[in-house]
Amino acid sequence: MKRKKLPSGSEWSFSTLKHYEREIARVAASFGLDTYPNQLEIINAEQMMDNYATIGMPLGYYHWSFGKQYINVEKSYKRGLMGLAYEMVINSNPCISYLLEENTLVMQATVIAHACYGHNAFFKGNYLFTTWTNPESIIDYLVFSRNFIAECEERYGIDEVEMLLDACHALSNYGVDRYKRPQALSLQEEKARQKMRETYLQAQVNDLWRTIPHTHKPQKKIKPELAPFPKEPEENLLYFIEKNAPLLEPWQREIIRIVRKIACYFYPQRLTKLMNEGWATFWHYTLINALYDEKLLTDEFMLEFIENHTSVIQQNEFYDKHYNGLNPYALGYAIFADIRRMCENPTNEDKEWFPDLVGQPWEKALDFAMRNFKDDSFIAQYLSPHIIRKLKLFAILDDPTNTELVVSAIHDEQGYRKIRELLSNQYNLSLTEPNIQVYNVDMRGDRSLTLRHVQQDGKPLSDDTTEVLKHLHYLWGFDVKLESITPSGTFVCAYNCPEKELAVLELK
């Protein structure tokens, strides 16, 4: 059966877009891509900038930092310093993709394949997204949070709410339970439970800080100073504050919770940037090529497509003045494409390094890789010598005890494993973000809160830390202290808020 070629030219219309979308959907299904239903929204440049400002949330509560973000984007865009993304895609069900109206037809087709079938399948399949996010309820939750915060602003004043949000934003990277699965909730449940929480929480907190002695005799099980609080160190600072800060009002706790929940929703995206983009890039390339193989696309279309694709996966080398780190599109795409290559045309080296992949159906192997990994484990598992050589990766050791930098590994037999490990670490959030946990609360004394930072490789905290502590102090309401220690437990330094004078310290 001979099919008619798809329309070409640079102008798109809704009918041509629908036509392309249908064909891409057909091919995607034939490769076994499992996606949420798609909702494609055509927007203009201003609307795209709006979306940038709210980090891609289709709606959100109001805060000055989003305004700042918008002004920044608008400024660079108007001066021509920055192009806008061709698309933006929301992890929701149905999956919402924003397509920029200025895109050419080829670009729109690429973006449909990339976002609506690539990212979409990733959102639906990857284990982090399935465990950490609830695409069905995210929009509802955003509506709830915006209304709740607006209500608080009306009741308690914009300044009060703004201060609280500032403080929460400063700690939002520490608002995620990394090892516990969050529960799924719908809007109604969320509302109902919010009321319950309010009363319950306050009762809890009051009990924790009860200062009036019990009328009956306290049980003499353990001496109070022997029972530390919290029992285990807590990594989720915002959660800890929400549940335990003594002076917060119920509405403040709820807002902390909102920031925490939204941080939690974005957490998988931070962990899978490389994979997600690599996967989507791989699929737009594969899907469009499949259509071309069916002779549905013109050569002009393909030329423009290949040019776009090439610039997306461009990797500048480190000495290039445009070098801006490793391009997640390039590296991710390279690894996924390499998995396919190893399944279909393995070399002897691949047989030695990846015996499990050789001869497997590539669709299955790729699907497995997409579902079960995050950036660091994905690299640790799949970065092949072939890619290391192709990108000419090498490692540099910057040790302050040496006067010079040392090249510690290059793309050769001895270096492959080392480079793979180092690159994996580079994408490991628990290594790239300082490890900070709530360590102790002085329950019987001045109610001060102590955090512990365990240094990795002697890396100190940045100067911002004192500012962040001020925010934490605002939330906690009493003295806050952050101690840096080495992994072996040696004390390095401490940050206090409010800053203590030395004399006071000596007295203690």
Added chain:
Amino acid sequence: MSQFIDKRLNGKNKSAVNRQRFIRRFKQQIKEAVSEAIQKRSIKDIESGERIIIPRRDIDEPKIHHGAGGRREFVLPGNQEFLKGDKLHRPSSGASGSGDSEASDTGEGSDDFSFYITKEEFLSIFFDDLELPDLIKTKLTEIPMMETIQGGFSKVGTPPNLNILRTFRNAIARRLTFKRNYDKKIDELEQSKNLQETETSSTKLKKSNLIDKQIRELKKKKKQVPFIDSFDLRFNTHLQRPKLTTQAVMFCIMDVSGSMDEQKKELAKRFFILLYLFLNRNYKTIRIVFVRHHTAAKEVDEQEFFYSRETGGTVVSSALELVHKIMTERFPSADWNIYIAQASDGDNWNADSPLCGEILNDKILPFIQYYAYVEIMPRHHQSLWKTYLTLQEHHKNFSMRSIDNIKDIYPVLHDLFRRKDK
């Protein structure tokens, strides 16, 4: 499965509120920038947006992350000549690993956050806490301002104005009454049918057939009562009603005599332009009268007031007389809030100053809300200033300031028209 939605025509200012929040937060900095900007501007482009610079440290959102230092090992692409164990000099920039921290040499490198505010934002910040004092007058009279109000309901109107609630209420009432009428008749007939039990069967049959027929007809009629009828319809009506507002007039008096050199004129013009912008922005219904004078005064339009040149001697009282004349002819003080702003270099024909004081004291100040006098003269105040000083002592609604240079204009304007919290 897939759905396309064209969102391009939807509102694009999703971030407008966020932008307002941003401006609200940095109001102090923005305000300073605005008042500085107003000094540098030429008169013609005084009404436009402005670039605002805010120090980066005020605007940063702190987050916890690693600082410089410590042992780092990182991967880079594009090895050309390195072998394992090669040693390299540390980049001299001092900043640590070039690994994932973006190099600053390509960025803007500036420490400040700059952005543009629009003309509206500029003016609203600029005039933020200014107002005309004592805008309470006297008599509320009509200025041709109409407001639209609900004007009850009518039986005729256009479909968009249909009042569904009232229409349906009427429809239900009508249906009930009409049907009730038929029901009543049917009931009566059925009762009479039953009453005929006693009569003989032949007449009974005949009669009851007749009654049945009537009942059928009535039932048919009952069914025909329409669900909604044209006389059920009710429409909302709207009335135009003149809105009562207080009316105000502002007299702007400027000295354009020879002693006012270009620089002073420029200052005076700036003062009036700001005043004019402020008035136009905040008081939609205010009338403005421009009066310029040298030895003789003349009422002019805005264009002429700001942009044409004249020279000659100075007789201030001529302007005051003219103002008084205009006041009595066109703006009776019973009906109008009257404000007067005067700018001059204080130069006046000496014998004229006492006359000015007299006119103000007797003919003007008792009838007006506020009189602001601005003298563009750093030192050497002359007779006019002295005369006015005594006026200031006796009249609460009279105030005066002297302007030294361009920097003073904004503070003085601010001072004269400061919002007074009650």
